[in-house]
Amino acid sequence: MDILLIGCGKMGGAMLRRWIDAMPARFTTVNRSGRALPAGTEHVDGVDTLAGRRFDVIILAVKPQQIPDVLPAYASLLAEDGCHVSIAAGFSSASIAAIVGDRPVLRLMPNLPALIGRSVNGIYANSACSDRHRDIGDQLARATGTPVWLDSEDELDRLTAVAGSGPGYVFEIARSYIAAAEGLGFSNETARALVLETMGGAIEMAARSDEDVAELRNSVMSKKGTTEAGINALRRDGQLDALLTETVQAAYERAVELR
Ligand SMILES: NC(=O)c1ccc[n+]([C@@H]2O[C@H](COP(=O)([O-])OP(=O)(O)OC[C@H]3O[C@@H](n4cnc5c(N)ncnc54)[C@H](OP(=O)(O)O)[C@@H]3O)[C@@H](O)[C@H]2O)c1
Known part of the structure; x- marks a missing residue:
């Protein structure tokens, strides 16, 4: 299989490293800025x-x-039975088809932990895709993490708002948490x-548990204890829920604008 990758920035570059190792394919990359890319x-x-x-x-x-x-x-470089794959947020398969014509289009929505093989990969295939194209999408997704097949592009945009952009939220929450710990003198x-280590351990524990995360939270809160005092401050007036609801909603609305 001959694969052309256009764009080797943060996300394309992260995925390329995993694809090269995992896939029986020849990769050609368009690398205008000449940045170092994997052998x-x-x-x-x-x-x-080309x-x-x-x-x-x-x-x-x-x-x-x-x-x-x-x-x-680049559109004319696609083989007769080939398929386009886009990892771009928002930009719809219909908008891609408006450029390339009625061709198979897969949309793959990764997130940055693709770098360590832990990407949540939403995938959507347009109606021109065959089982073989879907299989290619599945291989691309499995090489970088977990495939999550979706039936609609709206669902893909909602996944983008939660998972595609999600590592950014996690890094921002961690930054603020670190600043608060420094405020206590560390x-x-x-x-x-x-x-x-606390975030990583707690998340790993929750992922391995069948319990609802609210139950896990309750299990570490004893009456009038330190965790309860902290959680009461964190949940004051429902601000945290409101903030996270607004966060994913804003990302979803941006994906819709980019369609
Ligand atoms: N970053 C994420 O966490 C994330 C998550 C999910 C999806 N995505 C999607 O991934 C896509 C890329 O995002 P990114 O974060 O990787 O951005 P990025 O680091 O800015 O990379 C974009 C790449 O596009 C290349 N490019 C621009 N114009 C080009 C042209 N005319 N010909 C060839 N290459 C060209 C740039 O090459 P030069 O450097 O040579 O100009 C650059 O390597 C976006 O559509 C985004 O929605 C990103």
Whole structure:
């Protein structure tokens, strides 16, 4: 299988490293800025060097706003039975089809833990996709984490708001938690270790448990204890719920704008 990857930034680059190791495919990457990329791929600096070539899969990993400028020049490089794959947030398969015509389009929505093989990968296939194209999408998703097949693009946009953008929320919450620990007198190094290990341990424990997370929270709160005092402050006036609801809603609305 010959795969062309257009865009090797944070997300495309993270996924490429896993794909090279896991997939029986030849990768060609468009790498305009000449940044160091993993061995095992052919790098080109633009479409001109690809004249006459055909690819079984063309993966778009540029910003959604860049797609209308970038994709037209590459569309004719797709093999007759090939498929387009986009990892761009929001930009719909109909908007891609408006550029490339009635071709198979898979949308794969990863998140940054793809770097360590822990991406939550939403996948949607348009009606032009065959079982073989779906199988390619499944391979791309499994190489970087877990595939989550979805029946509609609205669902994919909602997954984007929760999981695609999610690592950013987690990093921001961790940053604020670390700053609070520093406020109690810990050095940045110690605060970072305490917070990341606490978050990592608690999340791993919740993931391995069948219990509802609210039950897990209750199990660490004893009456008039320290955790209860902290949780009461954290949940004051429902601010945390309101903030997180607003967070995912804002990301979803942005995905809708990008369609
Ligand atoms: N970052 C995330 O956590 C995340 C999560 C889920 C989905 N995504 C999606 O992944 C896509 C890429 O995001 P990113 O965070 O990886 O952005 P990024 O780091 O800015 O990467 C974008 C890449 O596009 C390339 N590019 C731009 N114009 C090009 C052109 N004309 N020809 C070839 N390459 C071109 C850039 O190459 P140069 O550097 O050479 O200009 C750059 O490597 C976005 O659509 C985003 O919605 C990102």
